[in-house]
Amino acid sequence: MRIDVLSIFPSYFDGLTLSLLGKAQSAGILDLRVRDLRDWTSDRHRTVDDTPYGGGAGMVMKPEPWGLALDELASSTPSSTEQRPTIIFPSPAGEVFTQATARDLSTREHLVFGCGRYEGIDERVFEYAASLGEVRLISLGDYVLNGGEVATMAMIEAIGRLIPGVVGNPESLVEESHEDGLLEYPSYTKPSVWRERSVPDVLLSGNHALIASWRRDQQLERTRRRRPDLLPDDES
């Protein structure tokens, strides 16, 4: 998978060279390229923002640098695919990102993330981008960040770990929160007693059927308590 990131703060993404995603890049599984949007400006001050038409507080990101940058990145979609890129703009006004979104996007060949700042990006950029690929405005949740970088980091991590070969043991991906629609069961490791707290006996029983049943019950109980909205109709 090829991932391009456009941002006026490219160093935000230095952390993606660490751990699993860093190894995936070294192994050639993931081709991650972070670019400074200001590279597509032409004035001395490398200007990317201007005042909003219609008035209002703050500044809006100018369309010209975005148009030039997206033209260049979208036209460099890996030759191995017929697909056009999927162009993702983090936005408080977007669809909410879920594990299902991550799974869907992990199947794409080329993702382009456009990180806005200020009060957002000129709306015509989203309209223009639709001529280059599939455009998705995606929210991380119902709260406002200062820009798209943190949301993009989270999405790249959630998507990247689902790409075959990135996580060593793919079985560990199955028993996670939200993979089967429920919250994950509690985990324990040695010692069996810690500060007078014991590990549930069932986990020490060696009875795998009983352990699986207990874990499913724990998932349902936790989901009922913390996220009833996730419960399937037959379990509410």
Ligand SMILES: N#Cc1ccccc1Cn1ccc2ccc(-c3cc(N)[nH]n3)cc21
């Ligand atoms: N837009 C906007 C905006 C509007 C009002 C005030 C501040 C901003 C900041 N901002 C600029 C770019 C941008 C991108 C994504 C988010 C974002 C995503 C989630 N889930 N929350 N916030 C915010 C972003």
